[in-house]
Amino acid sequence: ERNGLLDPLPLRYVHFVGDLLHGDLGTSALTRAPVADQVTTALPLTLQLTFLGLALAVVLALAGGVTAAVYRDRLPDQVIRVVSLVGVAAPGFWLALLMIQYLAVDLGWFPTGGYINPADSVTGWLKTMTLPALALSLPVAAQLTRIVRTAVVEELDKDYVRTAIGSGLPPRVVVGRNVLRNALINPLTVLGLRVGYLLGGAVVIETIFSLPGMGKLMIDAVKNGDPAVVQG
Numbered sequence: 001e002r003n004g005l006l007d008p009l010p011l012r013y014v015h016f017v018g019d020l021l022h023g024d025l026g027t028s029a030l031t032r033a034p035v036a037d038q039v040t041t042a043l044p045l046t047l048q049l050t051f052l053g054l055a056l057a058v059v060l061a062l063a064g065g066v067t068a069a070v071y072r073d074r075l076p077d078q079v080i081r082v083v084s085l086v087g088v089a090a091p092g093f094w095l096a097l098l099m100i101q102y103l104a105v106d107l108g109w110f111p112t113g114g115y116i117n118p119a120d121s122v123t124g125w126l127k128t129m130t131l132p133a134l135a136l137s138l139p140v141a142a143q144l145t146r147i148v149r150t151a152v153v154e155e156l157d158k159d160y161v162r163t164a165i166g167s168g169l170p171p172r173v174v175v176g177r178n179v180l181r182n183a184l185i186n187p188l189t190v191l192g193l194r195v196g197y198l199l200g201g202a203v204v205i206e207t208i209f210s211l212p213g214m215g216k217l218m219i220d221a222v223k224n225g226d227p228a229v230v231q232g
Contacts (some may be wrong), residue, residue, distance in 0.1 A: 003027075025232035031223055035106075035232035038217060046116065046212035049206065050198045052129055052134035054191075060141035066147025066175065072153055080145065087142025092201050096135035096208045109155065113210035132209045136201050140194045144187055151183035191194060 007036055019026065070079040104112040110131050116124035155161065156179060164174045192217035203215030210216070221229035 003029075003053045006095055015067045026228040029226050030035075035228050039214070039232055040227060042212060045211060046199070046202050046206065046215065047128065049132055049136060049202050049211065050131040052110055052181060053140070053198050053202075054195065057141040057144060057194075058136040058191065061136065061144030061148050062180075064141070064145040065187075066180070068145070068149040068193070069156060070171075070175065071150035072156075077149075078120055082143040084142040087138050088146070090139065091101055092139050093204050093208060096132070096205055097136055099131045100208070107138045113208075115190055115211050128209075128211075132205045132211060135208075136198060136205050138217070139201075140191075140198060144191060147187045147190055148183070151186050152179055155179045200214070 004015055009014070016026075023036055025039060027033070028035055028038065030190065063078045066086065068077040071077045099110075100112050104110045110127055116128050116130055118125040152175075156175075161174055161179060164178065165171055203218060205211075206213040207214035207219050218230055221227075
């Protein structure tokens with residue numbers, strides 16, 4: 001009765017939507033704390049992880065895609081194409097486990113999990129977020145690398161590029177100022193579509209690295225049978 005579970009389902013839905021419009025996501029069945037407070041606490045970390053992964057994906061994709069296009073059909077291109085193919089096929093959670101094993105446990109370069117608030121230590125925050133962001137970004141970076149390579153190759157074959165290089169402009173200037181500007185339309189479109197994937201992938205990555213974000217909040221709520229938190 002306290003949770004409105006005796007009301008008919010349509011009425012419960014109307015009440016839920018009405019509460020939602022006022023920022024009320026309900027109350028946790030376990031802690032009796034407002035769900036909105038738990039979401040407000042967890043969401044910033046998930047957004048940090050998502051946008052850090054997004055930035056890493058862009059940097060890796062640009063570096064790999066442009067290099068592969070410039071060295072088309074040569075050794076760097078072949079290596080980058082194979083690596084990007086593996087990156088597209090490899091699941092993010094598997095990459096995360098490999099990173100924990102080799103970079104955290106064996107080499108000790110990064111912590112195996114946990115989270116340090118950037119307000120307490122920026123260096124500590126970077127150490128705790130690097131591996132999760134890298135594991136989240138690699139599949140997206142691999143896909144974008146292939147798209148960037150194709151787009152840059154198409155631009156490099158156009159007349160204006162040959163004219164610019166023939167007139168004495170250094171190739172790196174032509175690529176940086178002209179080719180990339182025209183070639184990045186398709187990759188940016190795909191990148192926008194992959195933001196949703198990054199947010200969804202953060203659920204698994206946060207659980208693996210014990211990050212107290214939205215993903216871990218949701219998984220713990222499922223395990224503990226707390227539907228209000230999952231719903232929120």
